[in-house]
Amino acid sequence: MTSAPIDAGTSYTRKPSTHIAALTEVGRGKPMGELLRRYWHPIGLVGDAGATPKAVRVLGEDLILFRDGRGKAGLVEAHCCHRGTTLYYGRVEERGIRCCYHGWLFDTQGHCLEQPCEPENGLKRDRVRQPWYPVQELYGLIFAYMGPPEKKPVLPRYECLERLEPDEMVEADDSSIGSGGGTIVPCNWLQHYENIPDAFHVPILHGAFSGVQFVAQMGIMPKVKWEYSPIGVKTISARVLDDGRVHYRVTEAALPTLRVVPNPRVERYVGVESLGWTLPIDDTHFRIYVAGRVNAKGDLGRKRSRMNGKLWDELTPEEHQQFPGDWEAQVGQGPIACHSDEHLATSDQGVVMLRRMLQRQLEAVAAGGDPAGVSFDPATPPVVFEAGNYIMQRNDAKAVELLDA
Amino acid sequence: MTSAPIDAGTSYTRKPSTHIAALTEVGRGKPMGELLRRYWHPIGLVGDAGATPKAVRVLGEDLILFRDGRGKAGLVEAHCCHRGTTLYYGRVEERGIRCCYHGWLFDTQGHCLEQPCEPENGLKRDRVRQPWYPVQELYGLIFAYMGPPEKKPVLPRYECLERLEPDEMVEADDSSIGSGGGTIVPCNWLQHYENIPDAFHVPILHGAFSGVQFVAQMGIMPKVKWEYSPIGVKTISARVLDDGRVHYRVTEAALPTLRVVPNPRVERYVGVESLGWTLPIDDTHFRIYVAGRVNAKGDLGRKRSRMNGKLWDELTPEEHQQFPGDWEAQVGQGPIACHSDEHLATSDQGVVMLRRMLQRQLEAVAAGGDPAGVSFDPATPPVVFEAGNYIMQRNDAKAVELLDA
């Protein structure tokens, strides 16, 4: 009888898996839920608010979006404050939305205007209020503020969506461009948000692994550094091109959930042309709203990635397995990634910095303060991002600093 | 910098939602579960008990209904008391139902008659008993009593189903007529039961909102009063018709779950012609059994509501949203309505009274007594309801009392 060596590192010795609840869970009262509720979030396209009530789910809350006959958008709790029937079956009228069950009419701020089954249309109707959230429209999107009323900041504007060339317009899109897959993505929002400073997955996942998903030059292994911006984390990568010049790319993950990602197809060397908002639907689903400068309606949609030459929806299960993209990589981390099982390396520095930045905001809120990036001053100028695709000579100071570090 | 007013009444300040468990949850050992188990409930049509075992789910319990070869209906726990295989796969024989796995044979009262794999067919077979429930057949329905054996009341009879005209017959229906939708309704039974004394949803939901779902005169806003009956809550509504006469309508919600609802299509002015039993399948599903006097087989089924001219099954999702009926209003309250979010008004007095009446029964049972409407005397006369559609002159005393109150 010989004695076999004892196996090391088997899965039997693995500890139970857990996720970092404080960074991922978005319900009201949860640390991240409260942090995210200090910001405005896009919850629909301008056209989603109309005469037909639309059900939307945001941060784990079920809400109804509509636009009254006077043109004002409203976002209210789904269940009527009277007897709980969903206002999804309500009727939109000149002054608000009316519940189908007993006809109570609410305006966009939840004021009860009519109680038709009550004497004199409701002598005490002022005492009830349909829970509602304030909304504002900008860049083709409807933004909602779901946090403490006394902490409502001004809705930020962004320079990259404000300074348009004569032939440009701003277009909005709700199909989760940038997710790598369909509109509703079945995993935690942080898995996507962390992907933004994860510069190194680009040459692997989008280059070597599944073939060229963007353009060939993005498959070049870059030199990368990360820096904190005032409202997030900047990822700066440099690639030496065949002609000796340097593709200098800056990507930003900005508070609260912003994707500030220059065109990965690098059609021209300019500052970032679109913004994406990673909207947590609940703890295990997210979607992305995008607004961007385009030359023609529909341009944003034309920028979707292809794998094996096909759009994501067109792939067979076998092709999804063979040609994974962002959707497969992120959803493949599970409904909520098990952070306790991770082994982060130097190339994950951007992810680490993003988590630290979020952690600092959680601490600021817990201490009674305001998180970064909120302003209460209507005169606040538009946010300026450094993000973009830039081209420079190899001996440019910036290129030298990064490539020769 | 200007200071915006702080938003009031937003959803952020909402308290966590809860339901009244004591009034809604129907499992064994729960307050309402025990109250409901003091009464007989219909659990199938007479024809459902036959030579093929039928799976039924009632008050959260999975049961098997069959009829032995001698014609006796049996209702037994689904899982065989021997090794737990479901008797759904059993075989119905002359003397009972036989489990497929090892052939134990049980009669309709759960006595074990044969254990074919045991010596002498089971020397100790008298020591086992398949859990069963007593059943009785009446009005085309099979009623079961699922409560404490020593508290089993007599099966009530109802005058409105006993006194037939020469051309009338009693028909039973299991398709949940009155639910506004399909056979199995995915919400708590109380949402439906409370709809009975909710007189004011009729002119809104069934009149103004989705078009005329019954007949035009039901869309007239009524004067309404509520009264306790010995076994429930009566809703009395009066509508002044175009010809000056008064449509005087009495609806009753009676213990345990009875819909005593006159024909909402008001084809004639008579006492109530049918009864419905709101059967809780479990906490989040219910169905309705109906028995009624008809002139021809199938008449009950012809009384289903139409929305936008279509039967509920025929509506598109868009039409369900545009033309909601009882199903949409009640299912739209959620799997179990969040009572903590409600704001009841004077027009909800019937709902309030129904809940109080149920609460009193819970208290009676908790105190060791019997709830209202149970009798242990086989000579108990049939229950008489006041419910009906009646026509009267405007100066009739009853009309005056209600309309001029």
Added chain:
Amino acid sequence: MTSAPIDAGTSYTRKPSTHIAALTEVGRGKPMGELLRRYWHPIGLVGDAGATPKAVRVLGEDLILFRDGRGKAGLVEAHCCHRGTTLYYGRVEERGIRCCYHGWLFDTQGHCLEQPCEPENGLKRDRVRQPWYPVQELYGLIFAYMGPPEKKPVLPRYECLERLEPDEMVEADDSSIGSGGGTIVPCNWLQHYENIPDAFHVPILHGAFSGVQFVAQMGIMPKVKWEYSPIGVKTISARVLDDGRVHYRVTEAALPTLRVVPNPRVERYVGVESLGWTLPIDDTHFRIYVAGRVNAKGDLGRKRSRMNGKLWDELTPEEHQQFPGDWEAQVGQGPIACHSDEHLATSDQGVVMLRRMLQRQLEAVAAGGDPAGVSFDPATPPVVFEAGNYIMQRNDAKAVELLDA
């Protein structure tokens, strides 16, 4: 007024149902989970390990099976130890499997061979290990050991699969032959394992109830006795045939989950020709892998049972109800059978003995010992089973002992 007798034995008086967790639940850390983890289990066919990662679920754990370019099979935890993306989307290479997200390459023992985004391909890559399990290939199957490394036994061999006639070969099958149904069976594994010593269900379920599912002689009510074997429970049954001879049949349930069941179609009187392993997928699903001696490829698959003349997949819902087989009987016990509701009889002695045998192993492991049937000696000879279909005269000593007991 007459007083009715009070009903006895109704379902109202039933106690809450529970299952024996220690015997059924298979997760890591659970008593049975730990016991099962002391043995090798088949987790795929040899051909399942290939160039395309295959997702397998065993004992509640999600794993990825593959075969590297050198021909070595690997079984690793599904989620990459770097950032958690599933290796289902990985790429199989010469030396191992590479994660799609950042390209970490792992060999079949989880060693990290490359970290392409890290300096020098990962200076600290030796510090990480993808959780893995050792595998071995035998009889056309891939066996995994998922227990404590220091307790890894030798992979057992079985005489019945080793001693082949000249015209015989060993074939493996993964379609859950013996389950009576489809490949993935939606109930706890013990319900199937206990079926093996349950000799008496054969003449009922497979004979009298649904017609002849195997052959007519198996419908004869046998005399049965049970004996402990060193690694399980033997079931010995004798049937007197029409010609006066005796069909003497020995079936064994062997540790850990082995079905040692002679051909129920009794095509010849020989020792057992195939083995089945009841693999727990998780607490509420199992599947069966089979290896057997055959004369031609595909012979195993040709041995599937027919009910009403049809394969299980071909039956209508009505036929499943009318012609139940093992699948219906066992799945019909529920996701996990409610042992507290059982009433075991003398014919269940085999089931009782199997549970006691398992209980003894749980105690042995809890006491720090080794369960029966594990060996650490590579020179351990193949396991010999007594199982088989045998024919003998009525006056044969063995027949006399059993039939005249």
